[in-house]
Amino acid sequence: MTAAPAATGTAIGMSGLTVRFTTRRSQTTALDDVSLDIEPGEFVTIVGPSGCGKSTLLKIVAGLVKPTSGEVSLLERPVRGPQKEIGFVFQKAALLEWRGARANILLQAEMRGMDRARAARRADELIEMTGLTGFEKALPHELSGGMQQRVALCRALLHSPPVLLMDEPFGALDALTREQMNAELHRIWRETGTTVVLVTHSIAEAVFLGTRVVVMSPRPGRIIRTFPVELPAHRDYAQVMSDSRFDRLATDLRGLLGSAAANH
């Protein structure tokens, strides 16, 4: 894999991010003074209740939303406008319905004007890695939700981005498929060394995938606490689930999220 994260420095730096939305009647604060530094190669998972501004946070990093105040940097450069050095995966697969799986993955290359032959080779590599072999020509409506999300993941990885942003990518999948996708994403992260920020509702997902778990409060979204995950870098789903450290962390998180919700 050819992901090339900066050897030193931060991959993503956020300081004092605040977002206020003004509607006709009122002003809501979606994010309140969020600061977080993410090292290259980290897998940071962000958990929090619905509407805590997690998704907005990702969009700010991607340069798709401008914060009301605060600074954000990506690969040591300040973020102004949409960023190219990232891969973005949404909750919906957001595939083009008229394109087959492989053509959907290659959209990334076409939009970037990448070298065709190299992009095609990389696409085949990713198709093999995510188990999409045999489905290259299948249109999105012919694929299951899990398969669609695999295609979206391949599309986000095609250009070997140093940073991968994932907004509840497996939220719409059934529990079994979700576990499979978690295991696959973990393997892909180990193989590519990409910096990943993943937003999720699921405590199990956050702990299994993360090297660090960030817990956010309900609106206005603030970072309540950050937990390092003391599990081996190479994780196996079944083993992690029965690991006592997993249990302790999950219980802590559940308690924290519960009390945060109760205070509002």
Add this chain to the structure above:
Amino acid sequence: MTENSLDTAGRQAAADKAGGERAAASTPGGAGAPDGLGGPAPSRVVAPPPDRVGRPPRPTLGRRAAAFADSLWRPALVLAVFFAAWWFVAAREYVPNYLVPTPGQVWETMTTQWSELARHTLVTLYETVLGFVLAAALGLVTAVAIAYSRTLDKALYPIVLFAQVIPKIAIAPLLVVWFGLGLTPKIILAVLIAFFPVVISGVAGLRSTDPELLDLAATMGAGPWRTFRKIRFPNALPHLMAGLKVAVTLAVVGAVVGEFVGASEGLGYVLLLANGNLDAPLLFADLILMSAIGIVLFVLVEIAEALLIPWHASRRAGVSLTTS
């Protein structure tokens, strides 16, 4: 459970799904044809079937003929009943023959005056097609301008709406005064009348793009032209094709109305002539030819639609206004 076995489970589930879809879609004629794109099977796991997914195989000629016949017999029956009723009413002279001729008389007029009618039909067809193509092009450009620019949206929409609500028949004489008796006023009328549905459907289509797709395009560093070509335009096609189908039938109306007001050729001119001479068979033959133009052009747009957006739900489900 090891990681590898999880992975295998994933592929197995995928393979099962593919198998199910293939079974559902398989019909004689091409099931199980390898597509040769599976590539080398991954060594560590069970290879999923290197087969096309969910695409029904190409039907054989016999099956296609049968499907065609199956789609035709219902409209054919309705037409037959209609002609029988017409013939019955006319032949029994429940209505005088100078008002409603028999199908035989109309047929005779068509065959004896064939070359003359063909010439007039071609004139109207030419005006209609040219008007439709111009309306489609202008409509699409306007739709893009409206969908992309707030300023142009505010500036153009009132004009578009005005062009639509003004009675076209009322401005036809004016157009004849301005542009003479040639083809120009007919084509302009066809454009004016066909333009509106193209704009409305085009704007609706372009605005229906999933905002996440646009966010995605932004993170891919693509400029507006690439985003339009690869995402927004193909996404708008289903809406646009619906608008074009309406537009093509309206273009016929525009051309004929133009011919009514002042012309020396075309089916509208023939209609006035036949009316003045109380030549009912010619009048009916003329009406049939006008409808034929509309139907043929409509079917052509439908065929274009089937070729352009075979992926769209409206085509997949076999929901179609005509055949297939």
